Structures are given as structure tokens and as C-alpha cells.
Amino acid sequence: MLDETTSAGFASEADWDEPKASEATVAVGEAACDRLRYASPEALFRAERDSLVRVLTLACGDPALAEDSVQEAFARLCIKWKRVGGYDDPAAWVRRVALNLAQDHRRHLARRARLLVRLGRRAEDGGALPLAVERDSALWRALWGLPSRQRTAVALFYLGDLKVAEVAAAMKVSEGTVKRHLDRAREALRTQLEASHER
Amino acid sequence: MSVEYAHDLGLREELDRLVGYPTAPASWSAVQDRVRRKRRRRRGAGALAGAAVVAAAGYGGWSLYSTANHDEPMLVITDATSESLTGVRAELWSEIQRVKEQSESGALAWADIERTRGAMASVWRGTGGSDFDLQSWLIFWSLTEQRLLTEDSVVEVTIYLKDDARPEHVSALHAEIAAMPGVKSVVYMSKTQALERLKHALSDRPEIFENLTGNPLPASLEIELADDVSPAAVAARLAGRPEIDDISYVASYEQLLGLLRGLTPSGSTTTSYADQAVDSHPETTSTTSLAASRVESRGLWAGNVETAPDNPASLPPEFYERPDYVAELTIGEPLWVFATELPPEKAAAAVEGAGDSQVILIFDPPEELCELLDIPTGLRPSFKGDLPSIFVQRPVLVRDRPFEDAPAHWVLSWLDLGMGVSAGADNSEYDPIGPYEAGAAETIWLEAHRRGLEQNAARTDDSSAALAGSTATMDAYPDPYPIFKDVESARAEELAGKAAERLRIFTGLSFRVDQAGEVQAIGANDVIEHLSHGAQLVVSGSAKKCVTYSVFWSEEDQLPGLSSANARGLHALFDVGADSKGVIVVVPNGYQAILQLADGMSVNVTSIGLDSDEAGHRAPASVVESSPLTPEQLIEFAKWLVVEGAYLRL
Numbered sequence: 001m002l003d004e005t006t007s008a009g010f011a012s013e014a015d016w017d018e019p020k021a022s023e024a025t026v027a028v029g030e031a032a033c034d035r036l037r038y039a040s041p042e043a044l045f046r047a048e049r050d051s052l053v054r055v056l057t058l059a060c061g062d063p064a065l066a067e068d069s070v071q072e073a074f075a076r077l078c079i080k081w082k083r084v085g086g087y088d089d090p091a092a093w094v095r096r097v098a099l100n101l102a103q104d105h106r107r108h109l110a111r112r113a114r115l116l117v118r119l120g121r122r123a124e125d126g127g128a129l130p131l132a133v134e135r136d137s138a139l140w141r142a143l144w145g146l147p148s149r150q151r152t153a154v155a156l157f158y159l160g161d162l163k164v165a166e167v168a169a170a171m172k173v174s175e176g177t178v179k180r181h182l183d184r185a186r187e188a189l190r191t192q193l194e195a196s197h198e199r
Numbered sequence: 200m201s202v203e204y205a206h207d208l209g210l211r212e213e214l215d216r217l218v219g220y221p222t223a224p225a226s227w228s229a230v231q232d233r234v235r236r237k238r239r240r241r242r243g244a245g246a247l248a249g250a251a252v253v254a255a256a257g258y259g260g261w262s263l264y265s266t267a268n269h270d271e272p273m274l275v276i277t278d279a280t281s282e283s284l285t286g287v288r289a290e291l292w293s294e295i296q297r298v299k300e301q302s303e304s305g306a307l308a309w310a311d312i313e314r315t316r317g318a319m320a321s322v323w324r325g326t327g328g329s330d331f332d333l334q335s336w337l338i339f340w341s342l343t344e345q346r347l348l349t350e351d352s353v354v355e356v357t358i359y360l361k362d363d364a365r366p367e368h369v370s371a372l373h374a375e376i377a378a379m380p381g382v383k384s385v386v387y388m389s390k391t392q393a394l395e396r397l398k399h400a401l402s403d404r405p406e407i408f409e410n411l412t413g414n415p416l417p418a419s420l421e422i423e424l425a426d427d428v429s430p431a432a433v434a435a436r437l438a439g440r441p442e443i444d445d446i447s448y449v450a451s452y453e454q455l456l457g458l459l460r461g462l463t464p465s466g467s468t469t470t471s472y473a474d475q476a477v478d479s480h481p482e483t484t485s486t487t488s489l490a491a492s493r494v495e496s497r498g499l500w501a502g503n504v505e506t507a508p509d510n511p512a513s514l515p516p517e518f519y520e521r522p523d524y525v526a527e528l529t530i531g532e533p534l535w536v537f538a539t540e541l542p543p544e545k546a547a548a549a550v551e552g553a554g555d556s557q558v559i560l561i562f563d564p565p566e567e568l569c570e571l572l573d574i575p576t577g578l579r580p581s582f583k584g585d586l587p588s589i590f591v592q593r594p595v596l597v598r599d600r601p602f603e604d605a606p607a608h609w610v611l612s613w614l615d616l617g618m619g620v621s622a623g624a625d626n627s628e629y630d631p632i633g634p635y636e637a638g639a640a641e642t643i644w645l646e647a648h649r650r651g652l653e654q655n656a657a658r659t660d661d662s663s664a665a666l667a668g669s670t671a672t673m674d675a676y677p678d679p680y681p682i683f684k685d686v687e688s689a690r691a692e693e694l695a696g697k698a699a700e701r702l703r704i705f706t707g708l709s710f711r712v713d714q715a716g717e718v719q720a721i722g723a724n725d726v727i728e729h730l731s732h733g734a735q736l737v738v739s740g741s742a743k744k745c746v747t748y749s750v751f752w753s754e755e756d757q758l759p760g761l762s763s764a765n766a767r768g769l770h771a772l773f774d775v776g777a778d779s780k781g782v783i784v785v786v787p788n789g790y791q792a793i794l795q796l797a798d799g800m801s802v803n804v805t806s807i808g809l810d811s812d813e814a815g816h817r818a819p820a821s822v823v824e825s826s827p828l829t830p831e832q833l834i835e836f837a838k839w840l841v842v843e844g845a846y847l848r849l
């Protein structure tokens with residue numbers, strides 16, 4: 001059994017909005033305000049790129065795909081900056097685009113794999129995706145045991161340092177759904193990690 | 200800092216260590232390179248299209264190839280002349296040349312072309328999805344030119360046959376098709392011939408066939424039609440035959456012509472219904488603000504047939520206001536008719552009463568409605584209107600059954616015409632295979648939302664204690680009206696057998712399995728949203744004494760109040776919390792145990808009368824007395840079911 005200092009000590013019932021009022025999240029709040037004041041797509045890129053690449057790496061499991069999706073999203077941002085730059089939170093737009101690009105790519109791979117299989121060839125892209133971390137990590141295995149939407153929610157909330165509402169906007173679901181995804185993900189992670197530690 | 204949040208930080212730190220930071224530095228110049236490439240491609244659209252025509256001179260045949268980087272295609276087209284073309288073929292040729300010239304001059308931007316994505320998807324699948332780009336667009340029109348010039352060799356409908364189709368059935372089908380009016384020829388293409396033809400066509404890519412085992416290609420019947428015969432009508436007539444696996448057909452020249460005629464440079468008048476509606480709206484006509492909004496977010500609301508206006512100008516101003524909550528929703532422009540919701544006469548009357556320029560898509564029209572409207576059966580959505588070619592039907596299953604107990608009503612969706620067809624990857628979480636699918640999904644969502652809220656509102660008024668805690672969000676209502684389907688299940692029967700044995704141990708009574716099976720709740724688009732295994736166990740020698748249970752476990756889609764148990768008439772009222780991972784309901788006469796796993800396997804025992812004691816949900820004494828289990832035994836049995844039924848997790 002894990003103790004509270006280990007990674008698996010996740011609360012089973014968390015008020016997801018409550019931590020935003022805590023001392024630890026003031027910086028997050030300020031960062032959120034900063035996001036609204038980007039003067040150019042480049043400024044937004046410099047502020048958000050690393051975080052977004054990490055989120056996508058966790059969400060899709062492929063750092064190269066993550067980097068590519070983020071670059072493409074920012075390229076689209078440049079072209080649409082006149083419009084998107086006027087949004088309340090252009091970073092949210094980039095996040096959505098990047099997430100969708102990564103998901104589309106994975107769907108594309110899946111479609112191609114199906115086509116190849118139908119033609120009698122082995123699907124070259126249908127196997128495991130390159131991982132950003134060592135495969136032996138218990139946490140990584142546990143994360144990859146989660147449904148993709150739960151994993152995406154975890155990535156956005158924890159790695160992306162986003163509020164529940166921002167995660168909801170990025171995933172195009174309700175805040176309640178995000179909270180449910182997070183609750184379930186944490187519960188599943190805790191169970192998985194406890195089991196692996198006991199082994 | 201709360202204790203819970205400290206734990207959250209623990210997870211955050213773990214993830215920080217796990218993923219690490221990007222090893223490559225942030226490269227803004229790489230982004231800028233992408234932007235330059237994108238802009239160059241847009242500018243190059245016209246030049247490339249023009250170059251294709253120039254390059255055609257001197258070549259006796261036609262071919263198509265890409266440049267080394269596969270980014271920008273060069274097309275080499277036949278030197279055959281178009282002077283012999285007549286009628287719709289000549290018009291289409293002319294339109295293709297017009298579009299090319301406008302592309303070359305820069306009048307037609309890539310953004311304009313991109314707006315045809317949805318329409319292209321309906322005439323050529325390969326160009327409508329996420330792969331829609333200049334290359335595929337140019338290829339398509341190059342092939343269309345080829346088709347115009349070599350019309351005699353064009354196969355218009357291809358019937359793919361099932362591998363196990365009996366030869367005599369195929370022969371009969373062949374003869375039947377050959378006898379159909381307007382069929383010029385029918386050619387049987389065997390599997391072997393199909394493979395040989397493919398190998399010949401891909402003779403420069405032999406590696407594709409290196410690892411081929413067997414022949415994956417189906418045999419087919421290739422049908423050539425007279426000019427005045429619709430391939431879609433022929434396909435519809437043949438659809439559903441047992442020996443047929445699939446049918447494909449090429450778009451008619453009229454469809455293609457209409458598509459190109461709708462492709463006009465920004466700023467010019469378009470022919471879309473939405474534009475006409477906006478143009479004719481008294482509040483907005485000729486205002487600069489409207490012009491601006493049309494560039495940025497051209498669109499309008501659309502509803503179902505009940506609210507489809509005869510005259511778009513009669514719509515209130517808010518009809519054109521871009522909504523906040525679905526601002527990025529992107530679909531096409533038709534008004535939708537959910538035919539299954541309405542009596543055929545009513546739907547037909549509404550369609551017939553629509554304005555001349557109004558496009559209406561009819562989803563899943565029953566045969567009776569097809570007859571009334573004189574449209575082919577078997578197509579969905581079907582189409583009736585005077586803009587026939589831009590938004591041609593694609594087979595999209597929106598809903599295959601009526602919303603049973605509600606009148607037709609507004610199902611509003613914002614139809615964004617300006618950015619819609621190009622925004623799939625940007626703004627839609629749906630696989631962007633076409634704007635209609637996104638629209639269809641959104642409509643189902645809105646409908647589910649409305650109904651979910653209605654039902655929750657009704658429950659709030661209900662004094663029932665069992666329902667008071669329902670969560671008033673739509674999350675719990677992925678589809679409030681699923682179809683429940685009973686299916687046989689060896690696993691369910693196995694569980695029932697174990698349960699009978701377990702009850703015998705608990706009670707000392709002998710139980711037999713009266714019935715056992717699986718109930719599937721099938722939601723929109725045929726997705727199984729909910730699954731349960733249930734059984735009725737009867738005490739031997741006493742038919743009145745029984746235990747009935749339903750075990751289900753669903754990650755995403757709990758259906759409060761519409762449980763499988765309800766569907767089976769078990770009268771099990773239970774409240775499913777939004778956070779529940781799974782619930783087990785056990786109903787031994789008069790008692791009910793509810794296990795909500797998310798709450799740490801807590802067990803609630805309530806007593807609900809099978810005879811519907813509404814006021815207090817207390818079972819009549821006679822029922823309680825007849826129960827074979829004490830409440831304590833019930834709890835133990837429910838716990839046992841939790842463990843045994845965990846395999847149901849979807």
C-alpha cells in the first residue's frame with residue numbers, strides 16, 4: 001500500500017475547483033491572466049509551447065507527433081491570428097487545434113492500418129507508438145491503461161496546469177464530465193499503482 | 200492547502216518527472232516555415248491548375264504524377280479536345296476551365312476551394328475528409344476532365360459482390376440489371392480480373408503486392424448507364440440485395456456542375472440557401488455589419504421541418520445571431536427533416552410547402568413519404584430542392600427511430616458556412632469525414648440535452664425520494680431513448696447458475712433459474728451504451744418467491760431511471776449518481792439493494808413495492824413476507840454480485 005508521499009496518494013473525492021483558491025494556485029491564476037495579453041502568436045508560442053508539447057506527449061504517447069501537432073497548430077494560429085487573436089483566450093484555441101490534430105493523426109493511422117490489413121499487408125503503424133518515457137514505468141503503464149479521454153483530461157489538468165473549465169473547453173465537453181474523467185482516472189491510477197507496488 | 204490538494208500535487212510532480220520537458224528547443228522559425236509553405240500553396244493553387252492545361256499539349260495520353268516532395272502535384276492531361284462535347288458535358292468542361300482560370304488569376308483563393316470540402320465528400324469520398332487538400336482536389340478535376348473526354352469507358356455504378364454469392368444468383372442479378380431501362384452495359388469482373396487490373400494500374404508499385412496473401416478484392420458488376428439515368432437511383436434500387444456487399448457510383452455531371460457553379464470567389468453572390476436567407480432578411484440586408492459577419496462567420500440556425508420557414512425572411516433577427524455555446528460547430532447548410540418523427544403526410548406537406556430555393560434534407564424517409572414526394576427509396580438522407588448539386592446526400596444515419604412521445608420541436612444547430620468545411624480538424628471533435636456527420640451528432644446531442652433537462656425538471660417535481668437526488672446535467676443522458684434489446688448470453692446464464700447456488704447457501708432454499716439473459720441499451724448510431732446481465736431465480740415449489748437481479752457496469756453512460764431493469768419491467772427505481780462507476784440492483788420481492796461502487800462499495804437497501812407503493816416506496820407487508828431473503832442476506836448477495844459481475848465492465 002502506498003503512503004501519502006507517493007504518487008498514488010490521490011484523493012478519491014476532490015473538489016476540483018477548490019484548489020484554485022489556494023496559495024499554490026495563485027501563480028496558475030496569474031498565468032491564466034497573462035495568457036489573455038499575448039501581443040503576437042510568437043509570444044503565445046514562447047509561453048505555451050513547452051507545456052503543450054508535454055500535454056500532448058502524455059495524451060497521445062508520441063513526442064514527435066506532439067511536437068508536430070503543436071507546430072502545426074501554431075502555424076494555423078499565425079494564419080488566423082487576426083480572428084483568433086481577438087478571442088478571450090487564444091491559447092485555448094491552440095490547445096484545441098493541437099489536440100485535434102494529434103487525434104486526427106492517430107485516427108488516420110488507424111484508418112491506414114485497417115486499409116493495409118484489408119489488402120493483406122501487415123499494418124506497419126498499428127503497433128505501439130514510440131513512448132516518451134521508459135516503458136517500464138508503472139505510472140506510464142497505468143496512464144496507458146486509462147481511456148484516452150481520461151488520460152487527456154489528466155494531461156491537460158496536471159501537466160497543462162489548466163482549470164477544469166479550461167480542460168472542458170479544450171476537450172469540448174462539460175466541466176462535470178471533466179471532473180468525472182479526473183475522478184475516475186485518479187481512482188484507476190491509484191488502484192493500478194497500489195497493485196503494482198504490492199507486487 | 201488542503202490534504203486532498205497535496206495529493207494532487209503529488210500526482211502533478213510524478214507526471215512532471217515522467218514526461219520531462221521537450222528536448223528540442225522551441226523553434227519559432229519552424230512554425231514560420233510552415234506558415235510560408237501554407238501561404239505558398241494557397242497562392243499556387245491557380246498557377247498549378249493552369250499549368251496542368253499548359254502541360255497537356257503534346258501528350259497523346261494522360262498521366263498524373265507528383266513532384267518529388269509530393270507536395271504540389273503536376274498534372275498532365277490528355278490532348279484530346281473538348282470541342283466535341285455537348286450538353287451538360289460541355290457545360291461542365293466550361294466550368295472546370297472557368298474555375299482553373301479564376302484560380303490562376305488569383306480570383307479564386309484556396310479558402311474558396313476549401314469550402315467545397317463537404318460537397319466534394321459527397322461526390323468523391325477521397326477528397327472530402329481530413330485529406331482534403333489542393334492535390335486531391337486537382338486530381339479529382341483532372342480525372343473528371345479525363346472522364347468527360349473518354350466517356351465511353353466510364354463505369355458509372357459498381358456492384359461489389361459478396362465472396363459467397365452463389366453463381367446462379369449473380370447470373371440472375373446480371374440479367375436483371377441488364378434489363379433495367381437506361382442500362383447500356385453490365386460487365387462481370389471476377390476477383391482474379393480485379394486483382395490483375397489493380398496490379399496493372401499499380402505496375403510501378405509492385406512492392407504493394409509482395410506480401411499479399413489471397414485475393415482481397417471482391418468480384419463486381421460494372422454498370423454503364425445512359426446519360427439520363429441517375430446512378431443514385433440505380434444504386435438505390437439494387438441496395439439491400441443479399442448477394443451485394445457494397446455499391447459505389449460516380450457523381451452525375453449535373454452534380455459536379457452544380458458543385459462548380461457554387462464555387463465562386465469570395466465576395467461574389469453565392470447560391471447557397473443560407474446566403475439567400477441572409478440576403479433576404481429585412482433586418483440585415485445591405486448592412487455593412489452583415490457583410491462583415493458573412494465573411495467571418497456566415498451561417499444561420501436551422502431547425503427541423505416543423506420550424507423550417509417557408510420564407511426565410513420571416514425569421515426573427517436572432518435566427519442569425521451566432522450562438523455562444525456552439526460557436527465553433529461546423530456543418531453544412533441544409534434544413535433537416537427527421538422524417539421518422541412525423542406522419543408522412545405532414546412531412547410531405549412541409550417539404551412541398553418549402554420555398555423554391557430551400558434545401559431540405561430528409562433523413563431516413565419511410566417508403567410512404569418517398570412515394571408522396573416522388574423520391575427514390577433507400578437513400579438517406581434524401582434530397583429535394585432546387586440546389587441539387589452542392590449539398591448532395593451522403594448516407595448519414597442520424598436517427599433510425601422516432602422520438603416517441605414528443606412532438607416535433609426545434610432542434611437548432613448553428614450552420615456555419617464560412618469556415619465550416621475547413622474547420623474539422625480545428626474545431627470539431629468528430630472525425631471530419633464530412634460536415635453532415637458533425638451536424639448530425641450535434642443535433643443528437645442537443646436533442647438529448649433538451650430531453651435530459653426536461654426529464655430532470657420533471658423529476659425535481661416528483662416527490663419520489665428515490666429520484667430526488669438525480670443529477671440535473673445532460674452528462675447522464677447520452678441518449679435518453681435507447682432501444683433495449685434482449686439477447687441470449689451464455690455468460691449471463693452462467694452467472695445466474697452461480698447466483699442460484701449462492702442463494703441456496705445463503706437461505707437453504709433451492710432456487711432455479713427461471714430466465715436469464717443480456718439486455719443491451721443501444722443508443723444513437725447503434726452504439727451499445729449500456730449492458731446488463733439479469734436473471735430471475737425462483738424458489739422451487741413456490742413461484743411467488745423469487746429473486747430478480749440486474750447487474751450492470753458502465754463507465755460512461757449511466758441511464759438514470761431508464762435502466763435495463765426498468766426496461767424489463769422489474770420496477771426497480773434507483774438513483775444513479777453521476778459519479779457512479781457501476782451499480783448493481785437486486786430486487787427480491789419488495790426489497791432493493793443498490794451498490795454504488797464509486798462510493799466505496801456502499802450498499803443502500805430500500806424497500807420498494809412491486810405493486811407500486813408510490814408514496815413511500817415501501818413494499819406492502821405481503822410482499823415483504825414473501826421475500827426469500829432478509830435484508831442482511833440481500834446485502835451479502837449484492838456484494839457477491841458486485842464481484843461476480845465485474846466482467847461486464849464496458
